[in-house]
Amino acid sequence: MNRTVQILTGIWVAGVTVAAFLWLPPAEGFRSPEAARIVVFHVPCAMLTFVAFLVNAVYSWKYLRSRDPLTDSKANAAAELGMLFAILATVTGSLFAMEQWGSAWNWDPRETSIVMLMLVYAAYFVLRGAVEEKSKRARLSAAYALLAFPAMVFLIWILPRIVESLHPTNTLFSRSGLDPKYRITLWSFFAGLLAVFVWMFRLRLRVEIAEARLRRQHRRDTMPEATPAGETR
Amino acid sequence: MKWQIVLRRVGKVFDERTVLRDISATITAPGAWVISGPNGSGKSTLLRIIAGLLTPTEGEVLYLYNGERLTARQQRQAVGMVAPDMALYRPLTALENLRFFARARGLSLRDSELLEWLEKVQLRPRAHDPVATFSTGMVQRLKLLTALLHRPPVLLLDEPGSNLDEAGARFIYQTVKEHAGHGIVVIATNDTRELGYGEPLIQLGA
Amino acid sequence: MKWQIVLRRVGKVFDERTVLRDISATITAPGAWVISGPNGSGKSTLLRIIAGLLTPTEGEVLYLYNGERLTARQQRQAVGMVAPDMALYRPLTALENLRFFARARGLSLRDSELLEWLEKVQLRPRAHDPVATFSTGMVQRLKLLTALLHRPPVLLLDEPGSNLDEAGARFIYQTVKEHAGHGIVVIATNDTRELGYGEPLIQLGA
C-alpha cells in the first residue's frame, strides 16, 4: 500500500472514531447507553478476528498445495493479526461487560469461546515455536490450522447459539432495535480496520522477507570456509 | 528398457544449506550402481529422495515402466530400501516384523516361507526373539530381509554392510549380484568392499 | 604396569541365553587389543561389561592403577567409549554436546579448545548445527570426540569405523596408534581394516 492510502486509512479510522462519539446517539436499551457505543469498536474487532483466521486457513491450505515459503509466512501473519484482534475484542468486550453486566468476566459462552479461540492459536504458535526446520514447521502448522478450523467454526458459530447466553446475537443485523446510524458507523469502522489489517499484514511480510535475507547474508559472512569433509558439491 | 528411474535436475536445500544441486541421471534395469562420496556429501539424502521419502526442493524423480510413469502406490511397491536410520519394531520378534511387512504390502506369505527367508541370514533360530535383544549385525540382517520380501524391482541400499561380519557381507554381495541380473540396485556407501559391487553412478562431494 | 584391566571369569546370561562364558584376560597399558567374532557373538556385550555399563552374571572386572583398585568414580573417569547404541543429544549443536560432556566430567575447556577438537574431525564449520541434522558419519565422528575429550587412559571402541569415510577411518587409525602408546585401547569389530589395529585379545564365538 502506498503512502497516500496509508494516510487516508489513518484519517478514516480517526474520523469514524470521532463520529462514534459525536455523531452517534447513545444506544438505548443498554444499561449504560453512553458506554454502549463501544459496540462499534467491539464488533468490528471480533469480525476481523474471524476474517484473520479465515485468511489463515486459506493460506494454510494453499501452502500445502504449493509448498511456497511465502505462503506460510502469510498464514502466520494472519494468525498473529487474528490473535491481536481477538485480544482487542476481548478488551473492548470486557470494558463493555463491566458496564453492562457489572463484572469484567462472567464465563459467558462468548467469553469462553473467545478464550478457547485464542488457545487454539496459542497452540498454533507453540507448535511453530517447537519445530526447527522451516519447511517442516510450515507443513505441520498448516495441517494443524486446517484441523483446528472446523473446531473454530464450532466455537464461534455453533456453541454460543446452542448454549444460553447473556451476550446479544443479531442485534445489529436483524432486529431494528438500534439506530441505523449504528450500522453505518460499525461498518465504516470495520472498513477502516480492514485496511489497517491489510497494511499490517503486508508490513509483517516485509519484515519476514527482510529477516530471511539477513539470515542468508549472516550465513555467508560467518561461514566462508563451509566446505568441510565434502559437505556440499 | 522395462524399468527406469530418471532423476531430473534434482536439488535439495535444508533450510539454507544446499546439499544436492542439479543432479541428473537415468538408471535403467538391469544393473547395480554405486553412489559414493565422503561423509555428509548427501548420499543418504539422495537415496531418500529416490525412494520418495523426501521431496526434493528442485527437480523430480520419475519411475518408468516400459516408458510409463508409475503411481505413488506402484512406486512404493517397486522399492525396497535399507538405511541406517530405518529401524524395525524392537518389541516384536523377527518373525512378527516380517509378517507385518508382508501383510502391509499385501503379500500372502505363510510362516514357513518367512522362516525360510530368516534361514538365509542365519536368523531362523532367533525367529521368536524380540528384535530388541538382537545384536547390531543381527538387526542389520533382518532389515535386509524386510527390504527383499516383496521382491522389489528396485533395491536401494544405504551402507548395507555396516556392522556385518563376513557371512553377512557375502549375503549382501550375492543379493546384489542376483538382483542386478534383472532389476535395479543402487548402493550408497563408503565401504571399499562395496564400492566394487556396481558401476559408479554418482560421485558426490568430489 | 601402571594401568591394568583384569577380567576374572566373566560370564553373562540374558534370561536363559548364555552369551559369554568364563572369559578371563589381563589387559595392561600400553597397547591396543581387538575383540573379534561374528555377529551376535557377544563383542558389544563384553565391551559394555568392561565399561561398567552392564553387570556380569558371573565373575568381575577390576580396574587397577599401580596394582590398586579404582573406585567407581575413578573408573568412570578412566574410560572413554564409543558404541553404535550410544547416542548424542540430537537437538543440541555439536559444540553444546562437547561442552556438556566436558563440564559433566569436571573439565574446564574453553570453547576455542573445543573448536580445535572439532577441527580434528572436520566438523568445525558445523559446530553450531544441531546434531539431528548431521549425516551418519558426522555423528560418528562427534561421538569419537566425546569419548576422547577427557583424555581417558582406557578407550573402548565398538565398531568405531562404521559409516566413516576414508578420512574418518584415518582419524581412528591415528587415534588408536597414538593412544596405544600410553594407554589401553580395546576395539570390538568385524571390519577387516580394523582387525589389524591391535593385537587379538579375545576371539568370540569361534
Next chain:
Amino acid sequence: MNRSSSWAHEAIAVFAKDWLLELRTRVALGAVVLFAVTSVVASGFALAPPSGVPAEVKAALLWVVIFFAAVAGLSRVFVVEEETRTADALRLAVSSTGVFAGKLAFNAVLMWTLCAITVPLYLLLLEAPLRNASLLVIVVLLGSTALACATTAVGAIVAKATMRGALFGVLSFPVALPPLLVVIHATKAAWLSDNAWRVAAGDLQVLSGFMLVIVPASVLVFEHIWSE
C-alpha cells in the same frame, strides 16, 4: 504372490501390528486405563460426599478425566513410530491413508476400552444418577469415537515435532473441545432429563456431523503431515 493391497488391507495390517505391540509392551492400554481409574478415584475423593455436587459438574468431570487419560495414550501410535525411527519403513510399505485408518481404528478401540472401564466405575463411585442407560451407552460410544477422530491426526503432528507428550494435550484440546462440550451436554441429558432422547438427539447429530467433517479433513491433511 498375491498382491491385493488397498488402503483397507493396509489399515488392517497396521492395526494388527499396533495391537500386537500394545499387547507386548502393555503400555497405552494398561496405563491409560489405570490413569483413568486413578483419576476417578481421586475425583471421588476430592468431591466427597458426591451427593452435593451438581450433575453438570459430574458430567464435565467424567469427560475431562476421559480426555486426560486419552491424552496420555492416544498420541503414542505416531510418537512411537517416529521415536523408534520405524516411521520410514512404514512410509515405504503403506499408503498414508492406510496408516491413518489403521491408527484411527487403534485409537478408537483404545477409547472404547477406556470408557468401558471408566464409565461404570465413575457411575458407581460418584453416585451419578442414571435415567437412561441405553442412551448413555450410545452417547459414550459416539463421544469416545469422536474424540479419537479429533485427536488422531494431531497425534501425527505431535510426533513430528520435537516435544511429544505434553504438547499433545495442548494441541488436541482445542480440536477435541467441540465433541467434548457436546458429549458433556448429552451425558447430562442421559443422566437427568425425562425426555432424554429428544434433548440428546441434537447433540448426537452434531457429534456425527463433527466426525463427518473431521475425518475427511484429517485424511486430506494427514498425507502432508506424514510424508516429508
Next chain:
Amino acid sequence: MNRSSSWAHEAIAVFAKDWLLELRTRVALGAVVLFAVTSVVASGFALAPPSGVPAEVKAALLWVVIFFAAVAGLSRVFVVEEETRTADALRLAVSSTGVFAGKLAFNAVLMWTLCAITVPLYLLLLEAPLRNASLLVIVVLLGSTALACATTAVGAIVAKATMRGALFGVLSFPVALPPLLVVIHATKAAWLSDNAWRVAAGDLQVLSGFMLVIVPASVLVFEHIWSE
C-alpha cells in the same frame, strides 16, 4: 586440565544441559504451562459460575490440575534419555547422584514456573478467596517442590520400563498422594482460615518432613534404577 567433579558439579552440568535442551525444543515448559492454562480455563468453564463451588473443591482442583500438568512434563527428563539412547553416555560421564540431583533441580524449576503462572490465573478466573497471600506463596513453593521430589525418582523407573508417559501418572500418584493431600489442606487454610498460619504450620512441617525422607530414599533407590 582441571578435574574437580563432585556430584554438585555434575548436577549443575546436567541441569544446564537439560535446560538448554528445553530451550531448544521448547517442550516441557511451554507445553506444560499451556496444558495447565487450558485445564484452568476448562475448569472455569465446567464450574461456571465459580461462586457456587466450595473452596475445598477449588483447592483440590487446583492441585489436581498442577499434578496432571506435572505428570505431562516431569517424566520427560529420564524418558528422553532412554528413548533417544543417550542414557549410556550419561551413565559413563556422570555419577548417579549427580544425575539425580540435576534432574531433580530441573523438575523443581519446571514446577515453580508452572505454579507461578497457573496459581495467579486460577485465583483470578475461579474467584478463589485469598485471606493470606504470603502463606499461599510458601505453601505453593513447598508443595510444588515436594511434588517434584516425589515424582523425579518415579520418572526414572518409568523410563526403564517400556511404557512411558501414561504409566508415570499411575506410578507417581501413590507417591505424590501424601504431599498432594497435605498441600490441598494447606491451600484451603491459606484461602479461608483466620488463623491460617497456625492451621497450616503442621502441614508445612509434614511437607518438609516428607521431602527430607523422600529425597535421600530416592537417591539410594535411584542408583539401582539407573545402572543396569
